[in-house]
Amino acid sequence: MLADVSRQARKGNGFHAGAFTIDWDARQAICPQGQRSTSWIPAVQRGDEVIVVRFDTNGCRACPVREQCTTAKHSGRVLTLKPRPLHETLVAARASQDTRSWQDKYRIRAGAESTMRQAIAVTGTRRARYRGLAKTHLEHVYSAVALNVIRLDAYWAGRPLDRHRTSHLARLEQRLHAAA
Secondary structure, three states: OOOOOOHHHHHOOOOOHHHOEEEOOOOEEEOOOOOEOOEEEEEEEOOEEEEEEEOOHHHHHOOOOHHHHOOOOOOOOEEEEOOHHHHHHHHHHHHHOOOHHHHHHHHHHHHHHHHHHHHHHHHOOOOOOOOOHHHHHHHHHHHHHHHHHHHHHHHHHOOOOOOOOOOHHHHHHHHHHHHO
16 A cells, blocks of 8 residues: 655654544544544545544644644644545555565565566567467567566676666766767
8 A cells, every 4th residue: 555645644753644543433533632623524535535524723723743733824634534444444454564474475576566567668568469379378478588588688797677767858868968
């Protein structure tokens, strides 16, 4: 799952949404300082169902740790939550991503995905060039052989496979600097 991308979560020193206690039955959120939310509004944002939770403006203004929670000047903190089943699933998935066993499994998956990306980028395997199962199978075998040769060449030459993509414009700029 993607990490929480809120300002507070990115900086690592603020109160991100995970720091709030969510009481789904009472339809309230409780901030780390003990303040309760004043509104709980189901809404739709960019086609997705969400719940917008607002905190009292005066309560947030008087809070001693306001800077760690919100930058809002004229209102209190606002949380945007997914519906309960989705929210709980996201919380559980993000928590499991921090475990060693999940990271070991993902390392295997990341290796397979990088191989697939390389196959698509280098040999164009997203579309078959021929009709018929036999010809398509042969094309895939040749593509796999080509990828293995590329990887062996990189290993024997002692250079890693390209981990960072260079845009066409950046390559042109490098050529211009080399020619000058």
